[in-house]
Amino acid sequence: RSATAMPRKHDKQPAGEKRSHDEAFPEQREAPTAVGQATGGGDRESIAAAQNGANEEVSKDTEVIVLHPGSSMLNLGLCTDLTPHSLPHIIAYKTAKRETVDEQGPPQFPCSPLPSRRREGLLLQYEAELTPELESQRDSGLENVRQAVREMRESEGMVDGGGPRRECVVFNSRYTPRVATPTEEMEKEGNWTDLSDNPRYVIGDDVYYLPPGAQYKVFKPLRRGHLNVCAGVSQACVLNQLEDLWTKAVEDFLQIPRKDFRHYRVILLVPDGVDRTALKEFMNVLLLRMEFAAALVHQESVCATYSASLSTACVVDVGDETTHICCVEDGMSNPNTRVSLYYGG
Numbered sequence: 001r002s003a004t005a006m007p008r009k010h011d012k013q014p015a016g017e018k019r020s021h022d023e024a025f026p027e028q029r030e031a032p033t034a035v036g037q038a039t040g041g042g043d044r045e046s047i048a049a050a051q052n053g054a055n056e057e058v059s060k061d062t063e064v065i066v067l068h069p070g071s072s073m074l075n076l077g078l079c080t081d082l083t084p085h086s087l088p089h090i091i092a093y094k095t096a097k098r099e100t101v102d103e104q105g106p107p108q109f110p111c112s113p114l115p116s117r118r119r120e121g122l123l124l125q126y127e128a129e130l131t132p133e134l135e136s137q138r139d140s141g142l143e144n145v146r147q148a149v150r151e152m153r154e155s156e157g158m159v160d161g162g163g164p165r166r167e168c169v170v171f172n173s174r175y176t177p178r179v180a181t182p183t184e185e186m187e188k189e190g191n192w193t194d195l196s197d198n199p200r201y202v203i204g205d206d207v208y209y210l211p212p213g214a215q216y217k218v219f220k221p222l223r224r225g226h227l228n229v230c231a232g233v234s235q236a237c238v239l240n241q242l243e244d245l246w247t248k249a250v251e252d253f254l255q256i257p258r259k260d261f262r263h264y265r266v267i268l269l270v271p272d273g274v275d276r277t278a279l280k281e282f283m284n285v286l287l288l289r290m291e292f293a294a295a296l297v298h299q300e301s302v303c304a305t306y307s308a309s310l311s312t313a314c315v316v317d318v319g320d321e322t323t324h325i326c327c328v329e330d331g332m333s334n335p336n337t338r339v340s341l342y343y344g345g
Helices: 034-039 044-061 132-155 163-174 184-189 235-253 258-263 276-289 300-307
Strands: 064-069 073-078 085-088 091-094 201-203 216-219 265-270 294-299 313-318 323-329 339-341
Touching (some): 073 235, 085 235, 091 235, 201 235, 235 276, 265 300, 294 300
Parallel strands (some): 265 294
Antiparallel strands (some): 091 216, 323 339
16 A cells, blocks of 8 residues: 555545645656746746846847957957958048148058167168169079079979069069059049048048048058057047047948947957057047947957967967067967067068
8 A cells, every 4th residue: 555645535625725736746746947946936937037138148249349450450340250340440531731632642651660679680770761772782682592592492302483483573574564543434433432421531441542632631540560659640649540440440340339339348459569558548449438338458369379279379470560479378378489570461
């Protein structure tokens, strides 16, 4: 005979009182679910609240913007995007003077001086102008180096790879370049930047397509990884350029209006040897001027190793004007291995 007390049919219950199934058979009651335990109960409202919380966590990932400014290009996008948006990191302001694009010629950017500690190790300083005599000496020296490398490769049985280069040189010497000039057909096709709204500034590729006669002056905020502060351009002017450029880029490429910046967070990618003064100014622009909710600074080398699923690697970042070399070990950038060279390609 089972030890469990089973209710008998002839047992009468008090009037107006009925026992539920769980009260009659307590051993058959189901345990609360994990979601119900986490939310304090197993009812449907608790489960719905937990699911809504999970959806909010997923939506927060789409509120993170990644900014990667460089001397030549600006890469930006949401952290959920597969590929970033890229645009030239330049800006052109409308000028009050009669200073047109035709008078300026092609865009020229002033050069920031190199740090004094770097000048001693340079063989040729970029400020020096090469005379025809120095250019001939340089060309003859490079040709001697090519000849020595070619002889060494031939002595070791390697195939000389200079054939395609010679063919390109011979082909280019036979033809003269054709200079493209603005024509009526180009203006009719609409290849020039639209200035019908009389914008105060334009950024990115629109700067290179300013129509002839446009009264705009071109600026480049960063130079060799530093703020492009030079004669006639103060640090305050450079920070204003960064604010306008980054704001316009986020609004145009990410479709995020300025009033909604306070709902987004930013990850700023910087080189390993970035100047701390410039880094402080970057954060002031993002938090105080553009009014983002939060900002995080990350190193380019560490992010490169994580994207390659590596914890230890030697990262060589060849930029437009600088080359940064750094060793990353266990996700940490080693300061003793950082090398910055003031040339790129």
